[in-house]
Amino acid sequence: MKFLARACLAAAALAGACGAMAADFDPRETFAPFSYPQPVNAYRSGSGMPGPMFWQNRADYELAATLDPVRNTLSGKATIRYTNNSPDALDVLWLQLDENRFTADARGNFTSDKTAKRHTDGYRIASVTVDGRKAEYVISDTRMQVRLPAPLAGKGGKISLTIVYSYDLPGDFGGRTGFAPSKNGNIYEMAQWYPRMCVYDDLRGWDTAPYLNSEFYLEYGDFDYAITVPSNMIVAGSGELVNPDDVLTATQRERLAKARQSDSTVMIRTPAEVADPASRPKQGGTLTWKFRMKNTRDVAFGASTAYVWDAARINLPEGKTALAMSVYPVESVGQDRWGRSTEYLKAAVEHFSSKWYPYPYPVAINEAGTAASGMEYPGIVFDPMEAPAKPLHMVTAHEIGHTWFPMIVGSDERRNAWMDEGFNTFIDVYEADAFNHGEFAPKRDGEYAPKGGNPVDEILPLLADRDAPSLMIGADMVKEKYRHPATYFKAALGLVLLREEIIGPERFDPAFRKYIATWAYRHPSPSDFFRLMESEAGEDLSWFWRGWFEKNWQLDMAVEKVDGSVVTVANLDQLVMPATLRVTLDDKSTRDIRVPVETWQQHKRFDIEVPGGRKVVRAEIDPDHKIPDRDRGNNKWPR
Structure with missing residues (x-):
C-alpha cells in the first residue's frame, strides 16, 4: 500500500491520476487559525490600516x-x-x-x-x-x-x-x-x-x-x-x-x-x-x-x-x-x-x-x-x-x-517580491484586455502564463512540485527556475482567483483600491495586505492565505456519486476553493449550485440535495474550468 501511494503521488504530479489516494484532506489543518507573519500593534492595526502610532522615516x-x-x-x-x-x-x-x-x-x-x-x-x-x-x-x-x-x-x-x-x-x-x-x-x-x-x-x-x-x-x-x-x-x-x-x-x-x-x-x-x-x-x-x-x-x-x-x-x-x-x-x-x-x-x-x-x-x-x-x-x-x-x-x-x-x-x-511582481502581473491581465479592444489579449503568455494556455492548468506543475518555494519566502532564496512561475505567475493567479472566484469583482475591486490608497507612499507588510482585504471585502480568507501563499497546496475536487437527486461531492486534497456544481436533470434542464468553502470546514465529502425532485443524470464540479483542479478526470459523473 505504501508503494502504491508513492506511485500514485508521482503519477498525479504528471497526469492527475489516482484521484483520492493522492492526499488525505484534513479540514482541521486547512481551517486552523492562521498566524499572520506580522503582529497587530500600535503601528499596524487589525484592519490592515496604519495604526495610531504609525511612523515612517x-x-x-x-x-x-x-x-x-x-x-x-x-x-x-x-x-x-x-x-x-x-x-x-x-x-x-x-x-x-x-x-x-x-x-x-x-x-x-x-x-x-x-x-x-x-x-x-x-x-x-x-x-x-x-x-x-x-x-x-x-x-x-x-x-x-x-x-x-x-x-x-x-x-x-x-x-x-x-x-x-x-x-x-x-x-x-x-x-x-x-x-x-x-x-x-x-x-x-x-x-x-x-x-x-x-x-x-x-x-x-x-x-x-x-x-x-x-x-x-x-x-x-x-x-x-x-x-x-x-x-x-x-x-x-x-x-x-x-x-x-x-x-x-x-x-x-x-x-x-x-x-x-x-x-x-x-x-x-x-x-x-x-x-x-x-x-x-x-x-x-x-x-x-x-x-x-x-x-x-x-x-x-x-x-x-x-x-x-x-x-x-x-x-x-x-x-x-x-x-x-x-x-x-x-x-x-x-x-x-x-x-x-x-x-x-x-x-x-x-x-x-x-x-x-x-x-x-x-x-x-x-x-x-x-x-x-x-x-x-x-x-x-x-x-x-x-x-x-x-x-x-x-x-x-x-x-x-x-x-x-x-x-x-x-x-x-x-x-516580499510577490507583493511587487505578482500584484503588478495581476493588474497587467486586465490592462491587456482593455488595450485597443484586446489587440494583444489575453495576457496568457510571457509574464503571466509561460505556456500560453488556461492559467489554472498552467499552475498545476508548480503546485505538484515538492521543491517549489512558498510565496512567503525571501526573494533572494527563490531559485531562478521558480522565480517567474511562483513570484509572478502564482501570486498574480492568486489575486485573479480572489477577484473572480472567491470574493467577486464588486467587493474585490473597492478593497484593492482601498489597499493601494491606504498604503500609497508607505511600507505595507504581507499581514497588512491580508488583513485589509479581509476587513474591506468582508471575508475570512485565512484558509486561502495559508493554502496559496504560505503553502504550495494542491486542489482536487470530485463528484463521487449520484443517487437520484443527491450528488456527493468531495474535496480530496489540502487546498479548498468555492466551486460551481452543474447538474443536468432528467428533463434535460440544467442547474448551477454554488458550493462554498464552508462546505469543507467539517466535511471531506458532502451530499447536495438538488431541489425540485427530479433525477440527476449528469453532474460536474467546476464545469467552466475556473479553478486549479489537478485531476479533472474525477470532476464529472458519470465517468
Whole structure:
C-alpha cells in the first residue's frame, strides 16, 4: 500500500491520476487559525490600516553627477536630508551601495548560477560628512554604515549627510545599470547610481538585506538632481525637466508643448535629426540637465547621442494630465517596433490610473536599450530596443505597472517580491484586455502564463512540485527556475482567483483600491495586505492565505456519486476553493449550485440535495474550468 501511494503521488504530479489516494484532506489543518507573519500593534492595526502610532522615516535627496562616456565613469555628490520620525534615537545610518554588486568578491556572485564574468571595483568613496563634519563609515558588501557623532533624535530629528563618490560603469553586464552600443552611439541606462538610504521601520529597525540580485526597499522623499553630459547627448530622467531652455532647442520645446495637448504621438526628435548637430542647442562641451521629482523613492535616467524622441498627453482622472515619452535608437523605428511605444505607455498609465489609483508623476518614460532592459524605476522604465509590437506592449505595460507596485505602494521587494511582481502581473491581465479592444489579449503568455494556455492548468506543475518555494519566502532564496512561475505567475493567479472566484469583482475591486490608497507612499507588510482585504471585502480568507501563499497546496475536487437527486461531492486534497456544481436533470434542464468553502470546514465529502425532485443524470464540479483542479478526470459523473 505504501508503494502504491508513492506511485500514485508521482503519477498525479504528471497526469492527475489516482484521484483520492493522492492526499488525505484534513479540514482541521486547512481551517486552523492562521498566524499572520506580522503582529497587530500600535503601528499596524487589525484592519490592515496604519495604526495610531504609525511612523515612517524620510529621505530627501540633492544629487549632482557627471557621466563621462569616454572613460565610462560616473562621479557624483549626494546630499541626503534624513528625517528620523521613529521613536528611536539613531546612532548610525545605513545606506545601499548597489554598484558594489559588481565587484569580484560581492556576495551576489555566490547566490546565482548567473555569476558575472566581468567586474568593477565598485564605489570609490572620496568623502563622507554629516552636517558638514567628517564622519566615520564602514562598507560591507553593498551596504555602508555611517557612524554619527551624536545620536539622531527620534520623532522628527533631522540630519544632513553628504557623500562624494565615483565608480566605473559595469557595461552591458550590469543587469539593471550600464551601457551598450547602438548605431549612433552607446545607450546609457543609469539606475542605482547614487548611495540610497536603507529603510528603518517598525518591523525590524534597519533593513540592511544586501543587494544580491533581488530588488529594493527604499524611503520616500523629494529629489532634485542634475546630470552633466556631453552636449550632444539627450538625457531622459525620472520626474520633470526643470531647465528645458538650457538643454533643448526651441523647436524641441515647441514640439513638447504640442505633445502636452495631443492624444496622438508627436515627434520631438525625428530619426533624421539624430545625426544632425542642429538638434542640440550647443556644440561641444557639456550640458547639465536638471530634474525634480516629489514624493518618490528613487530616480533613474537614460542618456545617449542616439535617441529618437516622441511624446503624447496622458489623460488622468479629475481632468489632470501627464506626459508619456519614448526615447529609442533609429534601429527601433517603425510601427511594428518602438513607433507605438508611447501609445502603449499612454494607454497603460491611463488604464491603471482609472481602474486603481491615479498616476502621481508629471512624466512617464519608456527608454529603449539592452543593458537594463525590462526594468522599472519611478517615472522611467527600461525596455528592450529590439522588441516587436506584442512583446513591447506587454513589457511596457508591465514595467510601467510597477509604478503602482512597488513605487506607489512601497512594499519590500527584497523580502516580499510577490507583493511587487505578482500584484503588478495581476493588474497587467486586465490592462491587456482593455488595450485597443484586446489587440494583444489575453495576457496568457510571457509574464503571466509561460505556456500560453488556461492559467489554472498552467499552475498545476508548480503546485505538484515538492521543491517549489512558498510565496512567503525571501526573494533572494527563490531559485531562478521558480522565480517567474511562483513570484509572478502564482501570486498574480492568486489575486485573479480572489477577484473572480472567491470574493467577486464588486467587493474585490473597492478593497484593492482601498489597499493601494491606504498604503500609497508607505511600507505595507504581507499581514497588512491580508488583513485589509479581509476587513474591506468582508471575508475570512485565512484558509486561502495559508493554502496559496504560505503553502504550495494542491486542489482536487470530485463528484463521487449520484443517487437520484443527491450528488456527493468531495474535496480530496489540502487546498479548498468555492466551486460551481452543474447538474443536468432528467428533463434535460440544467442547474448551477454554488458550493462554498464552508462546505469543507467539517466535511471531506458532502451530499447536495438538488431541489425540485427530479433525477440527476449528469453532474460536474467546476464545469467552466475556473479553478486549479489537478485531476479533472474525477470532476464529472458519470465517468
